[in-house]
Amino acid sequence: xxxxxxxxxxxxxxxxxxxxxxxxxxxxxxxxxxxxxxxxxxxxxxxxxxxxxxxxxxxxxxxxxxxxxxxxxxxxxxxxxxxxxxxxxxxxxxxxxxxxxxxxxxxxxxxxxxxxxx
Numbered sequence: 001x002x003x004x005x006x007x008x009x010x011x012x013x014x015x016x017x018x019x020x021x022x023x024x025x026x027x028x029x030x031x032x033x034x035x036x037x038x039x040x041x042x043x044x045x046x047x048x049x050x051x052x053x054x055x056x057x058x059x060x061x062x063x064x065x066x067x068x069x070x071x072x073x074x075x076x077x078x079x080x081x082x083x084x085x086x087x088x089x090x091x092x093x094x095x096x097x098x099x100x101x102x103x104x105x106x107x108x109x110x111x112x113x114x115x116x117x118x
Contacts, residue, residue, distance in 0.1 A: 003056030007100055008091075011052070017090050018048045024086040031082050034073060054107055066114035075115055084108050 008014065022044060026032050035043070046063055053061030063069065087108060091101045 004100060004103055005052060005055035005057035008055065008094075008096055008104075010057070011048075013094065014051050014055070014057070015044075015048050017087075017094055018044050018051065020093065021087055021090045022047075024090065025083060028082060028086065031079050034075070034079070055104065066111055067118060070115045070118045073118060075118065077112075077116060080112055080116055 005014070008017070022040065026035060026040075049059050050061050050063060051057075052059040084105065088101060088105055091104060096104075
């Protein structure tokens with residue numbers, strides 16, 4: 001059975017999704033302040049590797065833990081929801097099937113305890 005990574009279209013599709021996703025995030029005044037000091041090229045690469053890993057792809061993610069990566073950011077539920085919504089909307093724009101979007105969003109929701117209020 002194909003992994004979620006493969007069903008979404010592999011490396012190129014993940015890279016496209018990450019680019020579209022960050023365009024939305026950086027235009028959103030409720031969350032873009034979290035990225036003012038961020039090297040976005042590095043962030044896009046990091047996010048591509050993380051999503052590849054999280055969705056069953058071949059890359060081995062060896063980045064910082066979610067807790068450590070979000071430490072001191074004080075991300076609140078409304079910020080998390082905004083980011084998740086941008087990801088969901090990106091996947092819809094890319095014509096990802098509803099059941100695959102649901103799986104991605106369930107994985108993202110599972111990260112909330114490691115990200116919120118850190």
